[in-house]
Amino acid sequence: MRLKGMTAIVTGAASGLGEATARRFAEEGARIVVADIDGEKAAEVARQIDASGSTAIALACDITSAAACGDLVARAEDFFGAPIDIFHANAGTSFSTPLGEAEPGRIERTIEINLLGAVFSAQAAMPSLVRSGNGVLLFTSSLQAILGRPARSVYTATKHAITGLVKSLALEFGPQNVRVNAIAPTGIDTPLLRLQLSRVTDDVDARIASMAASLPLGRMPTPRDFTDAAVFLASAEARCITGQTLVVDCGASAGIAEPRPAAS
Structure with missing residues (x-):
């Protein structure tokens, strides 16, 4: 119960890591x-967290709209009658296309969601987090925030930008x-991830195993590993x-790992 009594908004919480984080925070x-952005799926997740609707609610929000982000925070404050203590800006999109083959609209949309969406979320959340007196703003970034990768140029650029945004906002709002x-x-x-891999391979399990074997610890993080980090950063710890x-x-970011021996 490390977050007892706190109010949290998690964006992109109808599925994936956002859903896992919302459930874990609860x-x-x-x-x-x-x-x-998918209000129906969000409502189902909220019902599963708390069928009474008293401690978990769903709100549809398009984070690429500054007005929608502001409305999200205002409605959350109104429902719970208190400022927001935690805002987890998790919503985002992927990009895995060689730059020379990428359509301009797809490039713009990736930047709009991953970067502008993060900025608009922060801008909307900060007044409430300040009123909280002990606010926490979290972003979901990526290993691509510190490394590069072929065919991920636009995604990598947006995640590198999040690293700078975190540093600047920490200085601006720390006081x-x-x-x-x-x-x-x-x-x-x-x-x-498995759905994405299914588009490029017929043996998803083998690809997952290969990805895990390429990491120094020989395993991939799980959603629980991610939510452990989120709870820690959101808590007084x-x-x-x-x-x-x-x-x-x-x-993975420590350097070039030696190939792991095949399992006997």
Whole structure:
């Protein structure tokens, strides 16, 4: 119950890591706003967290709209009758196309969601987090925030930008007792990852195993590993941590790993 009595908004919470985080925050005692562009899926997640609707609600929000982000925070404050203590800006999109083959509209949309959406979320959340007196702003970043990767140029650029955004906001709002951090995972074994891999291979399990074997720890992070990091950064245990990007990557960013021996 490390988040007992706190109110949290999680964007992109109708599925994937956002959903996992919303559920975990609730388990830790937080009141939850399940925010997502897909209002119906968000509502189902909120019902599963709390069927009574008293400690978990769903709100539809398009984070690429500054007005929608502002309305999200205002409605959450109105429902719970208190400022927001935690805002997890998790919503984002992927990009895996060689730059020379990428359509301009897809490039613009990736930047709009991953970067402008993060900025608009922060801009809307900060007044409430300041009023909280002990606010926490979290971003979902990526290993691509500190490394590069072929065919991920636009995605990598947006995640590098989040690293700078975290540092600047930590300096700007630290004096008002708001902490700002990001979580940067490598690939996590989720249904979405498996769906993406199914488009390029007939043996998803083998590809997952190969990805895990390429990491120094020989395994991939799980959604639980991600939510462990989120709970820690949102809790009082991390009260002196701000302006940081916490990498959750089973050692991928440490350097070039030696190939692991095949299992006998």
